[in-house]
Amino acid sequence: MRRRPSQQETDLPAAADPTGGEADETPPATAPAAASTAALAFDHVTFAYQRQAVLCDVTLRVACGETVAVVGANGSGKTTLIKVALGLLQPARGTVRLFGTAVTRFADWPRVGYVPQRAGPDAAVPVSVQEVVHSGLARQVGPLGRLSRAQRDTVDHVMEVMGVAGLRRQSVRTLSGGQQQRALIARALVTEPDLLVLDEPTSAVDAEARHTLRESLEHLRHHEQVAMVYISHDPHGFAGLADRVVEMQAGHLRDAGAGDGDTAPAHNAAPGHEPRGGPAHAG
């Protein structure tokens, strides 16, 4: 986000953005050079709950700055895919990398923002919007929880962008579904991530809130070059928002074609990448 203000050519793809030191985090020998530029990479990943296989040999690459929509029927394994991506579930086979580092060894969590499908509305103890947003910084604050000046500014900024600044002292359980969702997105954005992962951001959200949400995501995509992976139960994703749509079908990931993203940045400018819209599965 604000880490590279001079690069605001907007249509300059983040994948081709020479962000200096970031490639240094790649563990030597273990990752090919191309993988270091992917925000998220699944390599032949298989996952099962007890007996039931939910992900079967899934391969997926999300380049930096790229937006990918994951669609699929209920129970097809979309949430599981996201949890494996974030290291919340460990795959039986295959590897998952975040910014070139195996997720099991990944430590640079501020670069990743996660918006779960549901949290908070069923909270037993009231929690204010501001507290929810602050919790995204739980790891960064000082021992007694003091926020720095810069952190306070970022909190104000993301609440402004997500349109929840006016609700900061309200309890999240008194908010509408759309407002709750935007508070959770603000929490994910507060570390200025380079990859944002959203699990059904439009569920429990009315048409108007969907529109606002879409505009916010559009803004992140174009002006902050945030890579995004979002689940949508709408078969077309947020039509026009994603560069690419992939579909989960009984554990297999199937490419559902390029999104009709209006000014979709040209990814894969770097050599050695799969062509855009290329095989997202290895089924």
Place this chain on the structure above:
Amino acid sequence: MPAETPGLELLAHGFMRHALIACVAIGLAAPAVGTFVVQRRQSLIGDGLGHVAFAGVGLAVLVDVPVLAGAAILAVGAALLLPTLQRSGLTGDLALAIVFYGGIALGYVLLHRSGASVTSALGVLFGSPLTLSLGDALAIAGLAAAAVAIVAVAYRRLVAVTFDEQAARVAGVATQRLVRLLTVVVALVVIGGMYAIGILLVAGMMVVPVAAASQLTHSYRATLLGAAAVGGGSALLGLTAAYYADETPGAAIVLTAIACYVAAVGLRALRSRRQPGAA
């Protein structure tokens, strides 16, 4: 009124001063820790660790070491072991039940063997704050202060983990370690509250004041501070009432907290009737 100022007459007795120090300290600390426990929907964990602490009391009496030390070793040990035990195959609930009820049974067997009286067992089960020495009272206040200090240091991480554990992990918080820490803090409060409010009742002070405060608050911080105020106030009022009515203090304190809860529910109903939009 018989005495000039009831409050002062109360304080003229050394044993009442000691009881007040111990009960108010635990009354403040238990809900501060309890706010996180309630949010994690583990309201009964304090109760369970109390059962284990009881076994520690029995053991301490039998081998003649300080009772607080015996209770502390077993309860903190159980707190550290619980997460491992829960992952060990037995369904979470079952493993807990075995440890917890094993604790109370073992405690009673050990106390019986040591020839301790039934009264001394009742003293830790239901609290006996009026028998505390100044040293006891200060030790209890110290345990309460340690619990509050840990909560203060880890406050933001605890809020993150209890509100949404998976998102906290993605935010880089070491969630397993933090959950373990929280369980240990619960054990500290249970041990501290054992003589003040009683093993069977102290867990109630982790839950009831939180339930009361959360009726009227909109944030985590306000709930925690409000709950601590309700807990400390209930300890003060309950102990005073117990003194004048010659009632048992631990029970009086918990009943006072429950009265606060009922009052808070009423207040909330009144408030939402006056302004139907607000919750």
